[in-house]
Amino acid sequence: MATSRRRAPVQERSRAMVEQILEAATRVLSSSGYAQMSTNRIADEAEVSVGSLYRYFGDKEEIFDELRARATDEIMRELTDAIVRASGQPPMVGVRGLVAALVGSLQRHEAVARALVNEMPMGTQANVLPEIERTLAQFTRMYAAQQAPHLSAAELDARIYLAMGITLNSCLRIALERPPELDEDHLIDLVAGMLALGLSA
Amino acid sequence: MATSRRRAPVQERSRAMVEQILEAATRVLSSSGYAQMSTNRIADEAEVSVGSLYRYFGDKEEIFDELRARATDEIMRELTDAIVRASGQPPMVGVRGLVAALVGSLQRHEAVARALVNEMPMGTQANVLPEIERTLAQFTRMYAAQQAPHLSAAELDARIYLAMGITLNSCLRIALERPPELDEDHLIDLVAGMLALGLSA
């Protein structure tokens, strides 16, 4: 096991420090991007020594991993909530709710989302946020099977593959870089509409 | 002008070296990604001294810029060809031709495309390959205005915004990371269909 030198904080003092470090990391990430997110810089920003940082994080990536894990958890929670709410509603309303939930979640985790999308080594958007994509794909498969039962399995796979990319990409763009003259709600409507049409037509 | 220390090669010898450097850079980029694409590594791979490299390229970015410029030029040429061919054909055939051309071009410039999408600092896919996106947007606007003249200007803007993201994202994914069990031509059909529908419906 312990391939990492990471220790778990046990006293309140150190638990607070871990939080400080993660907050500082988010700030650095947000303002300067992943490439500039060095351990020295994070320690500096957190007003903590590098040594302390390395007591609780085995290496640089573990810090980012923790940020990603936390963001993913929250997004997943909001997404599954949206899926539950969607199940009781007419198809289009449900899909729209999902898209809106995803956009909102990504906005609330801008720093991490941006880093994942723009600057992470190895990983087109397919490999980004894999947990989220899996959950989304599961819902999409169910939805498509219901709305378009005439499609073959291979056909379904192809459409889901495209729908995943389109959903993530569109939601990311709406959340992170929408030009102010375009209305957010309307863009969400359009995406939901295209997805519903593209999956079943 | 000369904010860069770059010299232009005048003898055959040095022109060949510049090519060697660019080829080596592509190889490094392809095998290890943008972050590992250091000047020392490129010089090593090209079997050329760092000093020589810096005689013809002001800094690291200029090397990548040259790769990008060359790739962009070729992709642009293929794209404008496809647009010309599209103009004589029925709408759906034209759109399909464009999508196919883009996928093919991106495949032929895998290393650069991958670097641009995955690892370049600052730039979601909207800002990637801006020249290409501009040309594509121009065509799309024309197409949509013809096929769906009833749409307001704002409505058109919103749809083009989404269509650009979807087109680039889908083409990149089809070109760079399509799972082998999904048929490329069929995916292209689906994308073209969704675009046509999404733009006018």
Added chain:
DNA sequence: CGATAAGATGAGTAAATGCTCAGGTTCTAC
């Protein structure tokens, strides 16, 4: 040929980065 420009070299520099460790402080439990 001989002079000058173009080309090529690679050890070396300065800065940045990831990470360590010897040494000190604070907390906890008996």
Added chain:
DNA sequence: GTAGAACCTGAGCATTTACTCATCTTATCG
């Protein structure tokens, strides 16, 4: 109170990176 654990510090090491320059070689042309 005191031993021992948990905690914290920051100078500094090893490595990597972008980039320079003194020095040498090759081409051009009158």
